[in-house]
Amino acid sequence: MSERRAEAYWQAVALSVDIGKRPKRILFDGEPVVLFRSAQGIAALFDRCPHRLVELSTGKIVRGEIECPYHGWRYDGDGRCTAIPGHVGAVPHYRVRRFAALERDGVVFISSGTPRAEPYLHCMQGKDIIMRRVRSSTQSTVIDAAENILDATHTHFTHKGLLRGLTAKRHLVRVEVTGGEGWVEASYTGEDHQQGLISRLLEGERARTIGRFRHPGIAELEYWGKEGLVLATTFHLRQADERTVEGVGWLIGRRQGLLGELKALAFKPLFTIALHQDRRVLKSASDNARLPPQALPVIGPLDFLRRDIASIMEGRMPAAASEPRVHQIEL
Ligand code: FES
Numbered sequence: 001m002s003e004r005r006a007e008a009y010w011q012a013v014a015l016s017v018d019i020g021k022r023p024k025r026i027l028f029d030g031e032p033v034v035l036f037r038s039a040q041g042i043a044a045l046f047d048r049c050p051h052r053l054v055e056l057s058t059g060k061i062v063r064g065e066i067e068c069p070y071h072g073w074r075y076d077g078d079g080r081c082t083a084i085p086g087h088v089g090a091v092p093h094y095r096v097r098r099f100a101a102l103e104r105d106g107v108v109f110i111s112s113g114t115p116r117a118e119p120y121l122h123c124m125q126g127k128d129i130i131m132r133r134v135r136s137s138t139q140s141t142v143i144d145a146a147e148n149i150l151d152a153t154h155t156h157f158t159h160k161g162l163l164r165g166l167t168a169k170r171h172l173v174r175v176e177v178t179g180g181e182g183w184v185e186a187s188y189t190g191e192d193h194q195q196g197l198i199s200r201l202l203e204g205e206r207a208r209t210i211g212r213f214r215h216p217g218i219a220e221l222e223y224w225g226k227e228g229l230v231l232a233t234t235f236h237l238r239q240a241d242e243r244t245v246e247g248v249g250w251l252i253g254r255r256q257g258l259l260g261e262l263k264a265l266a267f268k269p270l271f272t273i274a275l276h277q278d279r280r281v282l283k284s285a286s287d288n289a290r291l292p293p294q295a296l297p298v299i300g301p302l303d304f305l306r307r308d309i310a311s312i313m314e315g316r317m318p319a320a321a322s323e324p325r326v327h328q329i330e331l
């Protein structure tokens, strides 16, 4: 039960299109990292020149190596110093810490270890889909942001009209919570139609909605119709610094000819509005939480996933793995 996951894992940190001719700096659990395209492919180095500690990301890329803007020391994709301009003779062995990095499906992943497995991408991998990639930055924590994505009960208020109807009418819904090593999910059945704008434009009849959390910070929503998965989002979240969560995600729809293409066009702008509404409440909570006195959030009767998400993030088995739960709620 209390076995911990010690394995190294990948984290999505950027979209491939963001790494062009210039280096890009990100924060990775508070540490500065520079991403660039080296001769060996995508590279991720600690963003600090060992010489005088300048940000390498403010330098430039020269033939696949990153050049520090201060004295021009250069580093290859493995972090080895390859040139010290003006120095006569062999270059001494200096190096910058390097992170494992790879690109999959238009997204850059890095790791502070050496993961054995390929990174998980999204829940419709390998299917005939239309998708858009998105990026987000939110003032929050990974647990709060993930819970927000998966929490159905805030949609009536935060997203009134967009994800829910304008009336207060609710339906009795059955929620099954199940889990396993590194994941937990809530499956909602009984709400045959979600009255918000997004559902009316993009979906047919809804058979099931699933909200899932995966280690280390992946939140995904699936909307199932009578004939299978119709719409889905998979969001990879990570703590950039203490107050900032960065997200990289996929918005996915099943390909259904021209209609599918048209629907996909509407998905991203509507999603962007919902994201904006969520970022506003999360920022309010984050700002307010730091004012004294210190307080812990209440885990209410409808917050089905909170404790299990916390367990998974701490590398423990979620309680739902050994004890699946069933709830009835009005949604
Ligand atoms: S500080 Fe980077 S080369 Fe001197």
Ligand SMILES: [Fe+2]
Binding pocket: 148, 149, 154, 155, 158, 159, 274, 278
């Ligand atoms: Fe939301």
